[in-house]
Amino acid sequence: MVTAVVGALAGAVLVTVVWLSVVLTVFTPRGRPTRLVRGVLRIFASPLLAAAGRVPPAVREPLLDLCGPLAVLTVAGIWLGVSSAGFALMDGTPLREAEWASRLLMVAAITTYLLGLAAAYSRRERLVARLAGSVCNPRDAETLLAVYLKTGSRDHLDTLFAEWTGWMTEVEHSHLAHPALTFRRPAGDLDWLKAAVIVLDVATLIEALAPSWAPAHTKALLMTGTRCMRRLAAGMCITLPPIPVSLQGREERDFSDSLLLACEAGLPAERDPQEAWTVFQDLRTGYAPLAYAMETRLLYDRVDEPDDVGD
Known part of the structure; x- marks a missing residue:
């Protein structure tokens, strides 16, 4: 009994x-x-x-x-x-x-x-697939910015930043709650971490060179994206020492060339090149090294691009 x-x-x-x-x-x-x-x-x-x-x-x-x-x-x-x-x-x-x-x-x-995981994965890849039609590596951030400046407006850039702010929030929540999503392989050639870095680089270039001109969602995107990369990296037990300069994915593009391309496309320069470089690195070191560390941990292959891409 x-x-x-x-x-x-x-x-x-x-x-x-x-x-x-x-x-x-x-x-x-x-x-x-x-x-x-x-x-x-x-x-x-x-x-x-x-x-x-x-x-x-x-x-x-x-x-x-x-x-x-x-x-x-x-x-x-x-x-x-x-x-x-x-x-x-x-x-x-x-x-x-x-x-x-x-x-x-x-x-x-x-x-x-299972349906929730499938839906979260689909939402992650859908916006990346749209971006993949025009960019493929972080050096394309300036090209993407130039296209929006020449063919669109600040409002169109703000719409892009608002979409990606929501995407960062969704990815952060879903991938922390369901870490199996982090190990789901990218659906296309552009992986989701590299896509995030490209869009964040566009916002960082604007904030570094023309903070007064920057669209309304620029700072929100940068704050949300940096927090997303930090929390996802922590969830994968990735810690990095302080990094003063981040060139991951941008080794072949001199910063002066980036500023020249942005200014020629119509971005008003409010800071001198040295000050813009300092602000750019202060912001980029918060997300890019972590994103690339996660890419390395997940064994995402990087296609070798020719040196003249984007030049």
């Missing part, structure tokens, strides 16, 4: 813990994954990334594609398996009759979880 009672209590605890994990993961993630999600992802990510670093790119991408889905499906399997074990311990009690209802609700919760 005592054994049956203890078993029933243990089963009830298991079912309760599982449902608490489901609720926290699916319905109230609050920007932080549960220990189960973090642990399972770490189990798959570490060996897959280590193995992928030793194989050709043709094999690497399909191998790394498995990381996120395997982690998510394993978490779902643990929920169902532990829940079933908990109800089995409650055999002979009235609570056992709730197993089928619990299982149906859990399947519905898992389906909601």
Whole structure:
């Protein structure tokens, strides 16, 4: 009798813990994954990334594609398996009759979880795909700015910045709450981290050279993007020493050339080149090194561009 009672209590605890994990993961993630999600992802990510670093790119991408889905499906399997074990311990009690209802609700919760992840991934890649039609590397930031200045207006730039401010907020929340999204491979040639750096570079160039002219969402984009990169990097346990100068992706473009291109396109120069360079680096060192560190950790291949691209 005592054994049956203890078993029933243990089963009830298991079912309760599982449902608490489901609720926290699916319905109230609050920007932080549960220990189960973090642990399972770490189990798959570490060996897959280590193995992928030793194989050709043709094999690497399909191998790394498995990381996120395997982690998510394993978490779902643990929920169902532990829940079933908990109800089995409650055999002979009235609570056992709730197993089928619990299982149906859990399947519905898992389906909601998978659909939410798919929707978040689609939103991440949709805006990147639009940007990929005109840029491919951080040296294209000046070209993108020039196009908007020559063919659009400050309002069009503000719309772009507003869209990407929302994108940064969405990516920060979704990728911290569901870190498996971080390991989902880019859908196109332009990865989401490089795309973020390009847009942030456009805003940084404007803020460095013409702060009074800058569109309304410029500072909001820079603040949101910098916070996003810092929090995502921290979630991947990436820490960097203080970096005074950030040239990641811009090694082939002299800053004076950037200023010349921006000014020729119509951006009013409010700061001298040296002051603009200082402001540019103060802002860029807050996001670009972290983005490139994450790219390196995730083994995103960078296509070698010819030196005259963008010149």
